[in-house]
Amino acid sequence: MQEFFPLTVTDIAHDTRDAVVLSLAPRAEDMERFRFRPGQYLTFRRSFDGAELRRSYSICAAPGEGLRVGIKRVSGGAFSGWAKSDLAVGDTIEAMPPQGRFGPGDTAPGVQARHYIGFAAGSGITPVLSIARTILGGDPEARFTLVYGNRAVASVMFRAELGELKDRYLSRFSVLHLFSGPGAEEGLFSGRIDAGKCAALFGGWLQPAEAEMAFICGPEAMMKEVAGALEGAGLPRERIRFELFGADQPGRAKLRAEAAAARASGDMVRATVIIDGAATEFQMPRRGQSVLEAAREHDIDAPFSCKAGVCSTCIGRVHKGEVEMLQNYALEDYEVARGLVLTCQCIPLSDEIVIEYEGH
Ligand SMILES: Cc1cc2nc3c(=O)[nH]c(=O)nc-3n(C[C@H](O)[C@H](O)[C@H](O)COP(=O)(O)OP(=O)(O)OC[C@H]3O[C@@H](n4cnc5c(N)ncnc54)[C@H](O)[C@@H]3O)c2cc1C
Numbered sequence: 001m002q003e004f005f006p007l008t009v010t011d012i013a014h015d016t017r018d019a020v021v022l023s024l025a026p027r028a029e030d031m032e033r034f035r036f037r038p039g040q041y042l043t044f045r046r047s048f049d050g051a052e053l054r055r056s057y058s059i060c061a062a063p064g065e066g067l068r069v070g071i072k073r074v075s076g077g078a079f080s081g082w083a084k085s086d087l088a089v090g091d092t093i094e095a096m097p098p099q100g101r102f103g104p105g106d107t108a109p110g111v112q113a114r115h116y117i118g119f120a121a122g123s124g125i126t127p128v129l130s131i132a133r134t135i136l137g138g139d140p141e142a143r144f145t146l147v148y149g150n151r152a153v154a155s156v157m158f159r160a161e162l163g164e165l166k167d168r169y170l171s172r173f174s175v176l177h178l179f180s181g182p183g184a185e186e187g188l189f190s191g192r193i194d195a196g197k198c199a200a201l202f203g204g205w206l207q208p209a210e211a212e213m214a215f216i217c218g219p220e221a222m223m224k225e226v227a228g229a230l231e232g233a234g235l236p237r238e239r240i241r242f243e244l245f246g247a248d249q250p251g252r253a254k255l256r257a258e259a260a261a262a263r264a265s266g267d268m269v270r271a272t273v274i275i276d277g278a279a280t281e282f283q284m285p286r287r288g289q290s291v292l293e294a295a296r297e298h299d300i301d302a303p304f305s306c307k308a309g310v311c312s313t314c315i316g317r318v319h320k321g322e323v324e325m326l327q328n329y330a331l332e333d334y335e336v337a338r339g340l341v342l343t344c345q346c347i348p349l350s351d352e353i354v355i356e357y358e359g360h
Helices: 078-085 122-138 159-168 195-201 220-232 252-264 291-297 333-337
Strands: 005-014 019-026 041-048 051-058 067-072 092-099 115-121 143-150 173-179 213-217 240-243 268-275 278-285 315-320 323-325 340-342 346-348 352-357
Touching: 019 078, 041 067, 041 078, 051 067, 051 078, 051 122, 067 078, 067 122, 115 122, 115 220, 122 143, 122 159, 122 213, 159 173, 195 220, 213 220, 220 240, 252 278, 268 291, 268 315, 278 291, 291 346, 323 340, 333 340
Parallel strands: 115 143, 115 213, 143 173, 213 240, 268 352
Antiparallel strands: 005 019, 005 092, 019 067, 041 051, 041 092, 268 278, 315 340, 315 352, 323 346
């Protein structure tokens, strides 16, 4: 069910010292599969020293343009380091079709001048750029204000592209760059994007209560502070959209020990996993192992990417029993209320569970 398809690297632009922008082309027969909505991401897979890694990268292009992703090398990072240094034009990478729900959704073209706000830090600009380009290109009345945080000018991804966007939509697109590295001058336009900075910007420079929607992508702490500040300034929660690129997963070793202890004492539950209508039943420990890990241990090809409760690749629906999610940064409360779960974070609570993978 879970299929990867080859994409050919047609161009590599070294955007900053640490970031590359890859242009990717699907095979002719896969074109339809790789149609995307603004804000969606691609999940790649590659083996490093015999171990398969999966990593997600947001698409920075607008629908209708070719596929492009922006990858920022993180220090010591396996996939991002490889993409920055070793990948060459003409190579192929395996990718899942676009996924994710970050973006404006199906908002109708504006009858009044709609104002959208974006907050991005570092590589968090990637999906926000796709969203901004789509909104500005699709709605001649729309305005977009971007607050973009980086350590220094040299680390600003898509600097030229943001400049071109500004030239093209002079009166409708504004970008405020904030620099937080050493040497940045004190003041409104420097420092990190946090609650204090929002308080300083709101009112005079930005009026969140009048915004149609706000999009936030960056570190978890920034997202929480900005979302809180936006809500405090009168923007309803349902008009605030997030994308998180990663989350800490503390306590992994402890979980493994718990799973081993549960197995040793025979404290197991009966799990049934359904994919594409095919059900597989197996026993899994009551504690310490996620439904996704247990399913894969039983050779079930369940989809996944981040394994940290951040992306939405492993979504399932609970048909029977009870589970607990350890972390959830991807599903809205109403989706959880309807039985959706991130299987990479699900631990069984009842003696029997039945979970069906969704939408693949
Ligand atoms: C939905 C989504 C969209 C995303 N979009 C983008 C995007 O558009 N652009 C982008 O640049 N990123 C994006 N990301 C993040 C991206 O998926 C990767 O997480 C990121 O590139 C790091 O992957 P890596 O393999 O290079 O690093 P990893 O190898 O996973 O390493 C990450 C960090 O952990 C450290 N580390 C690794 N192994 C160990 C160890 N054994 N012990 C201690 N520390 C260790 C590394 O030094 C490094 O600092 C996105 C993530 C998600 C979930």
